[in-house]
Amino acid sequence: MLQVQDEKLIRTTREKDMILEKFRNRGMRITKQRRLILDIVFEQDCTSCKEIYYQASKRDKNIGIATVYRMVNALTELGVFQTNVPYRLTGRSAQDPINGCRVILKNHHEVDFDAEEWNRILTYALRQKGYHNVQDIDQVILK
Numbered sequence: 001m002l003q004v005q006d007e008k009l010i011r012t013t014r015e016k017d018m019i020l021e022k023f024r025n026r027g028m029r030i031t032k033q034r035r036l037i038l039d040i041v042f043e044q045d046c047t048s049c050k051e052i053y054y055q056a057s058k059r060d061k062n063i064g065i066a067t068v069y070r071m072v073n074a075l076t077e078l079g080v081f082q083t084n085v086p087y088r089l090t091g092r093s094a095q096d097p098i099n100g101c102r103v104i105l106k107n108h109h110e111v112d113f114d115a116e117e118w119n120r121i122l123t124y125a126l127r128q129k130g131y132h133n134v135q136d137i138d139q140v141i142l143k
Helices: 002-025 034-041 051-058 065-077 115-128
Strands: 101-106 111-114
Touching: 002 034, 034 051, 034 065, 051 065, 111 115
Parallel strands: none
Antiparallel strands: 101 111
């Protein structure tokens, strides 16, 4: 059990470091408050910026909600967060292949599509929009 926890800690640390490196590459400073928000995101499933802010303000009284919103927006732009779902890490970078799709409905039901089903759905939708040569798809970015 201890080995599993150690591996999870190592993986989490590595993922945080990768995210911080992406920030550095974009010219963003790595502040204590940004690190704190990132720690909270990795520790908990927060469903809103307000929840993240609540947790962060317990640890740092000087943090502002605007800081949380900016950090969440930055994480979303980097593709770290999925939108319209609780702030959970996607666990993949933009370069990783898409192995399927999970749709989370407002009633909290989840519908999974494997890669083949997702490809059929995407091909159908593109053809409906007039794109008949779907082999020309360069990349798919889920927002």
